[in-house]
């Protein structure tokens with residue numbers, strides 16, 4: 001791979017869309033022309049200054065970037081060790097990092113003359129971001145969402161409706177993100193001419209994992225600048241939660257070649273990484289296979305059937321992980337750990353009570369790992385975690401988990 005030649009972790013994937021043994025494009029013949037057209041158009045856009053000028057204009061004036069880098073002082077004092085910073089991507093328009101990537105893909109779709117945008121969504125944040133940008137540009141938007149997720153992320157379903165999107169509940173499988181992505185891929189093959197598939201994470205066939213990473217890398221680029229301004233140096237450790245892995249790749253990528261910066265991805269440990277697979281920790285508890293057009297680590301049974309996985313967090317409820325993470329894991333450039341529902345809920349409450357920040361359940365996993373390791377690290381160790389989403393969408397799930405009845409919150 002080119003990486004060996006340049007001694008860099010930032011040159012992947014290769015021309016076949018491979019990160020080491022992972023990635024690629026395992027798709028049907030009918031999908032291949034679409035994928036190749038997308039790759040060609042993205043390659044052109046990537047080096048086109050006018051494309052990035054439009055992105056930066058919208059990131060600044062529509063999304064509200066740069067998002068702040070915030071020193072969590074009370075949390076740091078309580079933990080008594082490393083200094084904890086939060087990258088505040090939950091303050092973006094629509095409440096999560098997802099819009100960073102959606103803008104890129106929809107600007108590309110417009111350049112390609114596509115008028116109908118389809119998306120899959122789990123927690124609903126990618127669906128809301130896609131519906132939002134479609135409304136802004138007057139594009140038709142169809143969102144596939146697992147029926148189970150439609151139920152547990154009701155506020156986001158209504159937001160998408162208000163924004164004019166059509167929501168298609170998916171009842172196959174367990175009715176979660178994996179199933180929504182299957183149906184979205186099917187739609188794309190059927191509606192080849194006018195439709196653009198806007199994928200919400202660093203998964204899918206090449207070029208999606210690299211393209212989504214490139215769009216999300218604004219997170220890590222900003223952290224580099226902001227941390228250098230705040231502390232005069234880079235962080236010692238960067239930490240992010242992983243569903244498919246897009247917010248994490250966005251934070252990690254600009255630091256891959258800074259070997260002194262530790263990188264930790266946090267998977268959803270659900271009820272614990274156990275033989276019953278009541279978790280969504282694909283790297284910690286899965287093995288390599290092919291899903292949604294790429295080769296990566298997956299939760300699967302002995303026959304290679306994909307297992308559903310489990311997490312309290314709809315956004316982490318994906319039985320796979322982006323192929324670049326699989327590669328970073330195998331070569332040892334990043335460490336991957338898991339956090340249980342219970343630990344994430346505890347971190348959720350600490351963030352509310354100590355910092356006045358109601359986080360989404362997804363970054364609560366990253367925060368829980370920060371809370372685990374910070375006390376044993378020296379006071380001059382700097383951790384930056386990605387607060388990649390706000391908790392509005394999760395308050396009913398959390399209320400239920402904490403034993404509150406609807407309407408009895410006082």
Ligand SMILES: Cc1ncc(COP(=O)(O)O)c(C=O)c1O
Nearest residue numbers: 125243244245246247315362389
């Ligand atoms: C707030 C939030 N964080 C994280 C994720 C997980 O996605 P990814 O791993 O691609 O960042 C989601 C997915 O819906 C999300 O809504």
